[in-house]
Amino acid sequence: MAELGLCSRREADDWIGQGWVLVDGQVAQMGQPVRDDARIEILPEARQSQGERVTILLHKTMGYVSGQPEDGHPAAVSLVQSRSRWKEDRGPRRFSPAQLKGLAPAGRLDIDSTGLLVLTQDGRVARALIGEDSGVEKEYLVRVVWAPNGPRAPDVVEQDVQSVFPPDRLALLRHGLSLDDQPLKPAQVDWLNPEQLRFVLTEGKKRQIRRMCEAVGLHVVGLKRVRIGRVLLGKLPPGQWRYLQPDEHF
Incomplete structure (x- = not known):
């Protein structure tokens, strides 16, 4: 049922426990083997519960x-x-x-x-x-500073970051970085203004945008998610x- 997108695995277990799932007309049991050609029915009570x-x-x-x-x-x-x-x-x-x-x-x-x-x-x-x-796409507005030697270094650039940020590193943000020894999926990354980037991702690794920025010499000072799908x-x-x-x- 979960693989068909009818519900989550937790919901499937709950429905079976409530007796709301029939296999070939009989109430399903937890862990019951089911043939590929078995007829599975979901009772209205399950749909009502899901709708709530x-x-x-x-x-x-x-x-x-x-x-x-x-x-x-x-x-x-x-x-x-x-x-x-x-x-x-x-x-x-x-x-x-x-x-x-x-x-x-x-x-x-x-x-x-x-x-x-x-x-x-x-x-x-x-x-x-x-x-x-x-x-599903997730869109973020990301305010950054140029900090190739760390955010506490004296050479941090806070204004007009776009003018000092190398174009080849913007290309890396879009595709070419890895985190946790795994290559990242392509991302949409563009400048909205000289201090703010727009990211669109289709994955969500831990602190992904901040770590991506750090990998190319940027430091995130503000991050806001504005869209999901x-x-x-x-x-x-x-x-x-x-x-x-x-x-x-x-």
């Missing part, structure tokens, strides 16, 4: 970690409260604390990065965004959230 799961779009601010709290820093999910829901979110859903159960980030933003973070209870959304075969951060204020609407798709 929420996906939340959060404008994460600095100082919050994407996942579990660590080193005294709170989790981004703690920002999801009734009072912090964006007033322009006109969706029909009403907020309930039950929606926080199992709400997990589908992708990460560093503690010192801001912007669009997706939190979801829906395994299909998580798989689409962070599954091994995911190719077709969903934009838009005017969502910092620290506030809204629901992903039924007509929105990544």
Whole structure:
């Protein structure tokens, strides 16, 4: 069921445990072998349960970690409260604390990065965004300084960085770098202004953009994610959230 994109593996286990999956007309059992030609049915209760799961779009601010709290820093999910829901979110859903159960980030933003973070209870959304075969684009605005000898060196250039940054290193950012002994996928990287780059990635290694920049002599001083797939951060204020609407798709 997970391989067919019907649900996540965790959801599949839950549905089987609830008796909502039939194999050849019989209630499926956990770990049951299934023939390739078996007839698998999903009962309406499973679809109803899946339809009640929420996906939340959060404008994460600095100082919050994407996942579990660590080193005294709170989790981004703690920002999801009734009072912090964006007033322009006109969706029909009403907020309930039950929606926080199992709400997990589908992708990460560093503690010192801001912007669009997706939190979801829906395994299909998580798989689409962070599954091994995911190719969903993530767009970032990245403010940099030229620091070939480190950010504390006396030769750091903070203004008009574009004029001193070698074009061949911009080409490397686009394709040719490796992290953790693995080559990176091609990226879209362009100057938006003399101190800010626009990155579009289809992968998400740990602190990827910061490490890419360090590899070519740049130091990131500000990073904001503004798009995931077709969903934009838009005017969502910092620290506030809204629901992903039924007509929105990544």
